[in-house]
Amino acid sequence: METKNILCCINGFKPSEAVIDYGSWLSKKTNITLKLFHAIDTQNHTNDADLSGSIGLGAREDLLEEFVNTEHEQNKLLQKRGKLILEAGQERAKNNGVSEVDQCLRKGKVVENIMELKDKISVAVIGRYGEKHQDSHDKSVVGHKVESIIRSLEKPVLIVTEDYQEPKTLCLAFDGSDGAKKALEFVARNASFHWLSVHLVFVGPESDKIKSDLNDAKKYLETASIATKIAFLEGDVGTSLNDYLTSNDISFLCMGAFSHSWLRDLVMGSLTSKILSLVTKPVLLVR
Numbered sequence: 001m002e003t004k005n006i007l008c009c010i011n012g013f014k015p016s017e018a019v020i021d022y023g024s025w026l027s028k029k030t031n032i033t034l035k036l037f038h039a040i041d042t043q044n045h046t047n048d049a050d051l052s053g054s055i056g057l058g059a060r061e062d063l064l065e066e067f068v069n070t071e072h073e074q075n076k077l078l079q080k081r082g083k084l085i086l087e088a089g090q091e092r093a094k095n096n097g098v099s100e101v102d103q104c105l106r107k108g109k110v111v112e113n114i115m116e117l118k119d120k121i122s123v124a125v126i127g128r129y130g131e132k133h134q135d136s137h138d139k140s141v142v143g144h145k146v147e148s149i150i151r152s153l154e155k156p157v158l159i160v161t162e163d164y165q166e167p168k169t170l171c172l173a174f175d176g177s178d179g180a181k182k183a184l185e186f187v188a189r190n191a192s193f194h195w196l197s198v199h200l201v202f203v204g205p206e207s208d209k210i211k212s213d214l215n216d217a218k219k220y221l222e223t224a225s226i227a228t229k230i231a232f233l234e235g236d237v238g239t240s241l242n243d244y245l246t247s248n249d250i251s252f253l254c255m256g257a258f259s260h261s262w263l264r265d266l267v268m269g270s271l272t273s274k275i276l277s278l279v280t281k282p283v284l285l286v287r
Contacts, residue, residue, distance in 0.1 A: 086105055
C-alpha cells in the first residue's frame with residue numbers, strides 16, 4: 001500500500017501561508033505526511049515566451065543564441081525561486097509543529113503534475129487564487145486553475161482563504177444524494193474532524209424524506225463521537241450558506257462535489273460564481 005500525504009500546492013504568494021497552515025493542521029490531526037508541492041510552469045511567465053519564431057527565417061544565429069541563453073537563465077532563476085518557496089514553506093510547517101515534511105518541485109503545468117501524484121494524495125490543499133490575482137482587492141476572486149484541479153482530481157480538495165483560523169466547527173451541506181453521503185462518510189472516518197462539531201445543513205423546503213436523511217446522517221456522525229446539529233435554511237443557496245457560516249462562526253464548509261438537486265446545481269453550474277466567490281470561509285469538496 002502506497003503512503004498517502006497531505007499535498008499543499010504553494011506558489012509563494014499570500015494564500016500559500018494559509019495553505020501550509022491548514023495542511024499542517026490536517027497533517028498533525030491525521031499523522032499523515034505533509035508534502036509541499038510547487039510547479040514551475042514557464043508558460044505562465046511572459047518573459048519566457050519563445051520569441052525566436054517571430055524573428056524570421058533569416059535571423060542571425062548569434063541573436064537566436066542570445067534568446068536561448070536568456071531563456072536558460074530565466075529557467076535557472078525560476079528553479080531557484082521554486083526551491084526557496086519550498087524551503088520557506090517547510091520552515092513554516094515545522095514551526096506549526098509538523099514533524100515530517102516532504103518537498104516536491106516539478107516542471108510543467110500544475111494540474112498535469114498534480115494528476116501524476118494523485119495516487120499518493122489523501123487531501124489536496126490549494127489557495128483560492130494565484131499570482132495573477134495577487135493584487136486584487138476583490139476577495140471573491142478565484143484563480144483559473146482552481147476549478148481545473150477540482151474537476152480533474154478525484155480526491156478531497158480543501159480550498160482556503162488568506163487567513164488561517166484553527167478549525168473548531170464544520171458545516172456539512174447535505175441533501176441525501178450520493179455525493180453528500182460520500183462527504184458524510186469522509187468526515188465520519190477522518191480523524192481530523194473528530195475534534196470538530198458538525199452542522200448538517202439543508203437549503204430548501206423541509207420534507208419527511210430529507211428530515212429522515214438528515215436524522216440518519218446525524219446518528220452516523222454521532223457513532224463516530226462527533227457532536228452534530230441539524231439546520232434548515234431558505235433562500236439563495238450560496239448566500240444562505242455563507243450567512244449561516246458567518247453568523248455561527250463556522251470554520252469551513254464541506255460538501256460532496258458533483259451530487260444532485262441543489263448541491264449538483266451549485267457545483268456543476270459554476271464553482272467559481274456559486275460557491276467559492278460567495279463563501280468566504282474555506283471549502284472542502286469531496287469526490
